[in-house]
Amino acid sequence: MNDKRHDPRDAELDRLFELARQAPPDISGVERNFEGRVMARIRESREPWYAWAWRLAPIFLVLTILLGGWSVLYPPIHAADPVTMLASGTQEVALLDYLTGE
Amino acid sequence: MAVPDGDADLVRSAIGGDDEAFAELVRRHKGMVLRSAARFARNPAELEDLGQETFLRVFRDLRSFRGDAPFGHWLSRITVRVCYDALRKRRREEKDISMEVLASPVADPSTGSGPSAHLARMILDQAMSRLKPEDRLVITLFELEDRSVREVAELTGWSETRVKVRAFRARRTLKRLIGGDDER
Numbered sequence: 006m007n008d009k010r011h012d013p014r015d016a017e018l019d020r021l022f023e024l025a026r027q028a029p030p031d032i033s034g035v036e037r038n039f040e041g042r043v044m045a046r047i048r049e050s051r052e053p054w055y056a057w058a059w060r061l062a063p064i065f066l067v068l069t070i071l072l073g074g075w076s077v078l079y080p081p082i083h084a085a086d087p088v089t090m091l092a093s094g095t096q097e098v099a100l101l102d103y104l105t106g107e
Numbered sequence: 108m109a110v111p112d113g114d115a116d117l118v119r120s121a122i123g124g125d126d127e128a129f130a131e132l133v134r135r136h137k138g139m140v141l142r143s144a145a146r147f148a149r150n151p152a153e154l155e156d157l158g159q160e161t162f163l164r165v166f167r168d169l170r171s172f173r174g175d176a177p178f179g180h181w182l183s184r185i186t187v188r189v190c191y192d193a194l195r196k197r198r199r200e201e202k203d204i205s206m207e208v209l210a211s212p213v214a215d216p217s218t219g220s221g222p223s224a225h226l227a228r229m230i231l232d233q234a235m236s237r238l239k240p241e242d243r244l245v246i247t248l249f250e251l252e253d254r255s256v257r258e259v260a261e262l263t264g265w266s267e268t269r270v271k272v273r274a275f276r277a278r279r280t281l282k283r284l285i286g287g288d289d290e291r
Contacts, residue, residue, distance in 0.1 A: 014282040021227045021285070022250040028224035030145030032138070035154050039141070040133040042155075043162045044126060050163070 114178035122169050129169075133162050136179065140186050146247045147190040149232075161189045180261075187244070187262045194240035234284040235277075242277035249274050 114135070120128035141158050148154035164185055172181055231251075235243050248259045249270075256274075260267045 012282065014286045015278075018278065018282055018285060021231055024224045024227035025231050025251055026253065028228050029142065030148075030154075030228075032141040032145050032154065035141055035151055035158060036137055039137045039155075039158060040130045043133050043159055044130050046159055046163060047126070047129070047166055 115174050118169060118172055118174070118178060121166075129166060132165075132178070136182055137162075139179065140182065143183065143186050143252065144190055146251050147194060147243075153193075157189055157193055160193075161186050164189060184262055184264070187248070191240060191244050191263070194243055198240055230285070231281075234281050237284055238277055238280055242273050242280065245270055245273040246277035246281070 114132065117128045117132045117135075121132065137158065140161050141154060144157040144161065145154050148157055161182075165182060168185070172178065235246065238246065244263065245259055248254045248262060249256070254262070256267050256270050259265075259270045259274075263270065265273075
């Protein structure tokens with residue numbers, strides 16, 4: 006690969022490579038405490054699946070509070086419609102009467 | 108507890124569950140891994156990802172290290188493999204990259220001193236992003252890391268002939284790109 010080249014673009018390319026080699030990439034920012042971050046990733050990958058359950062607890066808590074608030078603000082509708090009554094489960098007797106024609 | 112000082116001792120301790128031994132391996136070799144990966148990363152975040160992925164893979168495959176070659180060689184091969192995988196994944200994203208930066212401080216004969224080292228890197232980065240991942244990998248190891256054909260072949264697991272062909276093709280494409288006649 007180091008043979009004499011006559012194409013002027015070869016010389017140009019070699020010059021670019023030579024210059025680029027003189028400017029090694031700056032890794033100082035990433036190098037700082039890199040091993041700490043790698044070890045944290047490794048420890049994270051070792052955690053059992055149920056360790057995640059605790060992290061999801063706040064989400065379930067918020068969900069429970071929202072559902073509680075919603076059920077207080079919007080109580081079930083008591084309509085004359087038999088399907089709604091069936092769904093509500095509170096008018097079973099009336100529904101039975103309606104269906105049996107009494 | 109005695110502190111193991113050779114890489115092979117650290118590997119054995121790490122396999123036995125000693126996290127501090129593995130952390131010491133990372134501490135010893137992070138410079139080499141990051142310097143090598145930096146040739147392929149586009150920004151510090153990507154460099155961090157490549158470095159972490161390399162050491163996670165090392166940790167996962169630690170038992171397959173046989174110890175018949177220095178740990179650093181084995182680690183270099185994994186670094187190259189991780190960077191190559193990243194190049195392949197990235198390939199599609201960079202197809203439409205602008206080539207404006209190649210407009211020629213290099214080609215212009217009136218430019219007395221030519222480009223700075225930083226500009227040279229920028230120009231090469233842009234041009235090399237147009238290469239196929241295999242070609243980019245080979246030309247980076249060969250020209251920027253100044254490795255021999257045999258070393259590149261060992262690191263990539265490819266034959267020396269394949270490495271030479273890839274390097275030749277990469278140079279040809281780069282010359283075309285830097286010369287301004289982009290045919291793609």
